[in-house]
Amino acid sequence: MRIHLQNPIDDPLFHFSPDMWDEPGHDISIGSTPEDLAAALTEAEALVCDAGVIKRNFPCPAPHLKLLFATNAGLERLAPFDWLPPGVALMNNRGTHATKAGEFGIMAVLMLASRVPAMVTHQRAGRWQKIWGNVASGRRITIVGLGVLGGAVAAHAQHFGMQVTGVRTTAAPHPDCDRVVSADDLDSVLPETDFLVLACPLTERTQGLMDRRRLGLLPAGAGIVNIGRGRLMDQEALCDLLDSRHLSGAVLDVFAPEPVAEGHRIWSTPNLVVSPHTSADDPDTYNRQSLAIFAENLRAHEAGEPLPNLFDIARGY
Numbered sequence: 215m216r217i218h219l220q221n222p223i224d225d226p227l228f229h230f231s232p233d234m235w236d237e238p239g240h241d242i243s244i245g246s247t248p249e250d251l252a253a254a255l256t257e258a259e260a261l262v263c264d265a266g267v268i269k270r271n272f273p274c275p276a277p278h279l280k281l282l283f284a285t286n287a288g289l290e291r292l293a294p295f296d297w298l299p300p301g302v303a304l305m306n307n308r309g310t311h312a313t314k315a316g317e318f319g320i321m322a323v324l325m326l327a328s329r330v331p332a333m334v335t336h337q338r339a340g341r342w343q344k345i346w347g348n349v350a351s352g353r354r355i356t357i358v359g360l361g362v363l364g365g366a367v368a369a370h371a372q373h374f375g376m377q378v379t380g381v382r383t384t385a386a387p388h389p390d391c392d393r394v395v396s397a398d399d400l401d402s403v404l405p406e407t408d409f410l411v412l413a414c415p416l417t418e419r420t421q422g423l424m425d426r427r428r429l430g431l432l433p434a435g436a437g438i439v440n441i442g443r444g445r446l447m448d449q450e451a452l453c454d455l456l457d458s459r460h461l462s463g464a465v466l467d468v469f470a471p472e473p474v475a476e477g478h479r480i481w482s483t484p485n486l487v488v489s490p491h492t493s494a495d496d497p498d499t500y501n502r503q504s505l506a507i508f509a510e511n512l513r514a515h516e517a518g519e520p521l522p523n524l525f526d527i528a529r530g531y
Contacts, residue, residue: 215512216278218254219505220263221246223270227497228285230262234502237509255279262508265292272297281515283508283523285501287311287362287494288443288531290416295527305511305523306531307504309362311494315413316366318493319441322465323371323409324350326437331463331485351375356407358400358423359414360388361531363441363494367411379403382414404431409439416443417530426451429461437463441493444470453483461485467493 217240219230230244243254251271255261260281268284269292276299283305284292298304325331328347336343355371357364358381368390371378380391381400388394395403397419404410410432414420424438424447432438438461440447449470455461463485472491474480480488511521525531 215259215516216241216257217243217260217262217512218251218258219244220251220254220261220267222264222266224266225264228264228495228500230501230505234505237512240512260512262505265289268292268297273299276302281305281512283307283504283511284525285310285504288415289525290443290530293530303515303521304525304527305508305521306525307507308523308531309507310500310503312362312366313499314496315363315441315494316370318467318489319363319367319411319413319439320370320374322439322441322487322493323355323367323376323411323437324374325465325487326409326439326463327353329463331437331465331487334487335484352377353408354379354406355409355411356381356403357391357411357413358382358397358446359412359442360391360394361413361415364411364413365390367413367441379407401428401431404428405433407432407436409437412438412440412442412446414442414446415531416445421445422448424448424452426454429455432461434460435462437461437465439465441467444468444472449480453479453486456483456485459484463487465489467491 221229235242245251245254255276257278259278262283265284265286279299279302282302285307287306287308289306327350329345332345351374354377356379357368360380360382368378368380372390378391380388380394381397383397385394385396426448429451465487467489468491511523514521
């Protein structure tokens with residue numbers, strides 16, 4: 215199969231190199247410019263690139279294209295998908311982010327347990343003020359979304375002896391959760407949550423999921439981690455609850471919009487740690503893992519089997 219790997223335009227840390235592909239029997243090309251992409255798509259049967267490349271260049275002529283593999287998990291910015299050529303299978307790289315996001319997520323929870331965001335706030339003010347944290351064991355963590363990201367955080371939380379509640383579309387059990395409730399029952403578990411981790415995809419159903427009312431259901435002293443999408447949560451309401459000290463802290467990796475504007479209150483809200491959308495990506499391993507997942511899907515395609523990473527446009531993930 216003729217496969218083209220297109221590098222992102224503005225992120226050289228995530229460029230492809232020939233040594234990253236080790237599946238024999240295919241004709242591989244790598245490009246970096248729009249001209250490279252246009253030339254490759256005259257013959258390419260499969261394209262591997264990030265969502266930014268797709269958004270900038272599609273729709274475009276791609277007469278032989280069969281497989282389009284995006285090196286992103288969330289593809290909501292590509293909606294409404296009317297640019298996708300008929301008959302082309304769109305895939306994401308679900309699975310690539312598990313290790314890094316799991317480590318970041320539990321790190322953020324441990325930071326909240328030890329009151330690190332508050333320590334950072336005191337440090338910025340040049341103030342020596344002792345503040346005491348708690349061990350994670352026995353604390354109550356609620357993880358919204360039990361896919362690759364949330365499932366990895368749940369596994370780490372179990373290791374630390376936390377009481378893990380998972381929230382997803384249905385209440386089907388999860389091996390790393392003490393209990394799982396459906397999304398319809400989210401309100402019932404928020405008042406008994408010490409740490410809330412948002413790790414679900416952004417869809418029509420989850421947009422604005424943690425609005426001001428739901429944030430207010432969290433008990434005094436609770437902490438929040440968001441490694442999903444910024445639009446899952448009302449940021450202004452979160453900042454108000456941090457300002458009032460109702461919430462003890464937050465670690466946010468995603469925002470709406472991005473980047474956060476200079477002078478925005480996010481930068482000065484107390485007990486809030488900002489990670490600039492870097493929680494789930496490791497430049498040393500990201501492309502290799504993405505290509506390994508693409509190769510798995512390529513083998514399934516050649517065998518006439520279902521594609522493991524086929525993106526469900528209707529569901530949004």
